[in-house]
Amino acid sequence: MLAPWLAQGQNNGAELGNYLVNNVAMCGDCHTPRLPNGQFDKSRWLKGAQMDFAPLRPLPNWANKAPDLTSSGPLMWSQQQLLTFLETGRDPKGNYAKPPMPAYRLKPQDAQAVLEYLKTLR
Secondary structure, three states: OOOHHHHOOOOOHHHHHHHHHHHHOOOHHHHOOEOOOOOEOHHHOOOOEEOOOOOOOOOOOOOOEEOOOOOOOOOOOOHHHHHHHHHHOEOOOOOEOOOOOOOOOOOHHHHHHHHHHHHHOO
16 A cells, blocks of 8 residues: 555655655564564664674575664765665676665665655654
């Protein structure tokens, strides 16, 4: 089901980014820490977390931690580098993200919307 504003053809950047991050890509599943009861720690939404799952067999380059995606986190990449990553699936060195992170290939306007949403998070 589309968000009502998407169904009406509206495209507010941060709202679209919120929808893509939280309802499509489900970024919180890896990038948000969990409480002892297994629920997300909503006070630390997308603040980075240790992976709470692993492959059954070792995979090369498996990431054990998902980084902080909020604007209060350490700036690992410039805005352009993040946009390139979201559009091509490749980091600034030309490598694909480490598993389990998928190599997203968003349209430029969707990548920009994700960036706008992430900039609203502290």
